[in-house]
Amino acid sequence: MVTAPGPSSASGIELRHLRAFAAVARRRSFTQAAEELLITQPALSRTVAQLETNLGVRLLDRSSRGVALTDTGATFLLHVERTLAAFDAALAAARHELALRLGFSWLLPDPWAQQAIAHFERECGAQVELVRCDDPLDALDRQSVDVALVRGSRPVTDGVRTVHLYDEQRVAVRAREQAAGSGRETSASPAPAADALRWQDAHEWTLVVNTASGTTGPWCWPNGDGPHRYVETANFDEWLESVAAGRGLGIVPDVAERRIHHPALRFVPLTGAPPSPVRLAYHPEAGTGSALLRRFLDTALEAAATCTDAGDA
Structure with missing residues (x-):
């Protein structure tokens, strides 16, 4: 049972509270999170404390050894990251700054990546942001990427769909x-x-x-x-x-x-x-919108077919 630091009142929660908590949770450090957010450490501590008070739960355990997420904090972080990602995507759409985030763990396959990205950006007027992450599927679940390049045949979680591009030796x-x-x-x-x-x-x-x-x-x-x-x-x-x-x-x-x-x-x-399959994994209704995602998947498949034909020639 998590001890609540104060009465629950979600009405006072603002985006700055969520961004402050997410930064501390990622960094596991108030000092490093304050540097990232360009605010003082005392101000950051107050902001996170306000969030906990408004929620009526403890999100972080603080000790001389550092900062750790409580069980409640770990669950809350997943929702916070998705909320912030959706908010940032909405802002980009409103400003006509469309971008699609492609997650990968190592070495994007060539020449597929270069052909697919160049064609998509040229035809759609949107930018592909390359996001290097240790586990692209985890990043997809956290909605920190819109589509993930996955190598190998390991199964994906429920709710995630994949399209097969081609096989590597x-x-x-x-x-x-x-x-x-x-x-x-x-x-x-x-x-x-x-x-x-x-x-x-x-x-x-x-x-x-x-x-x-x-x-x-x-x-x-x-x-x-x-x-x-x-x-x-x-x-x-x-x-x-x-x-x-x-x-x-x-x-x-x-x-x-x-x-x-x-x-x-x-x-x-x-x-x-x-052979080792190369796939793209995605949530059908997540990220920057199904229409933009669908166009990227179509472009990716076209580039894969071109690369395969060239390799067979």
């Missing part, structure tokens, strides 16, 4: 020894040294998995015949450096081989691997 990536520039595999190699690896030999691997937005993980082997050892990471950067440190093998779409240049990594062909 998978490639393996492993650490190489950097000492003296030898190029030899490390002693802690995650799989037998070879010029190519086979998907059916996955049980021999130690696999590094990006649990937030990775394309390859335990879900790829529903019958349990995948790797017996996994190293979990929370985002793409952690995944990349864990592979480079020799903690395991990585499996990624082949776009990574063209775009990632890391002296501690070596890409290895992977045979027998299923």
Whole structure:
């Protein structure tokens, strides 16, 4: 049970209260949130305290160790972020500053992204804002993006729809020894040294998995015949450096081989691997409006078809 700091009265709540609370909740710090909002820390503290008093609930736990959300605060934050996103979208529409926010976790696929974005902005007069986030689906649920680029076959939550753009081929990536520039595999190699690896030999691997937005993980082997050892990471950067440190093998779409240049990594062909789908995920009635979203989806599909035809040529 959360102890209420005062009587409940929502009539005095203003947008400044919501923005103040959201900033503190994101930063987990009154000092950093005050710097973001360009106000003094005492003024920010008073604003958040006013919000709690008006609501009659405690949203934040304050201690010498920092700031943490209460259970009520965590639930309230989800609604606050959606409210602020809808308000900002309404302002942009009123000012004819239409924008669609595209969330992605790492390496937008090329040349699809460049073609789709350029065509959409040219034809619609709207801007595509690129939002890098560790978990695009989470950002979609929080309505901090309007559409999310999703790689791999992991299921989405109820209420989220997806459109399939095309498939990417998978490639393996492993650490190489950097000492003296030898190029030899490390002693802690995650799989037998070879010029190519086979998907059916996955049980021999130690696999590094990006649990937030990775394309390859335990879900790829529903019958349990995948790797017996996994190293979990929370985002793409952690995944990349864990592979480079020799903690395991990585499996990624082949776009990574063209775009990632890391002296501690070596890409290895992977045979027998299923393709990795590229999808766009969205809430049908959320974000900047279904009409603008629909036009972006149509443009995205047209660009995907063009890229696929060029690749087959």
